[in-house]
Amino acid sequence: MKLADQEAKAKLLRRVRRIEGQARGVARMIEEDRDCSEILQQLAAVRSAAHQATIALVRSYATECVVSDASADEIADALAMALSRLA
Secondary structure, eight states, X not given: OOOOOHHHHHHHHHHHHHHHHHHHHHHHHHHTTOOHHXXXXXXXXXXXXXXXXXXXXXXXXXXXXXXXXXOHHHHHHHHHHHHHTXX
């Protein structure tokens, strides 16, 4: 399934591009021999941003991709499968 909601897609792309920038910043910090605690703090920020992007995509998946003529059990199975990929 693909994201049909163009606004949700644009928001997700902005989040991912922000994460890319944060990751490049972490790489620069490592190259510059910055303090480990500063790098850890930035890595935690990257992880949190990725988590928020994941939540946004799961929400879009649930509202756009799973909604169908399927039974409640089939929808629940599709959501469970999607969420199992996050572990």
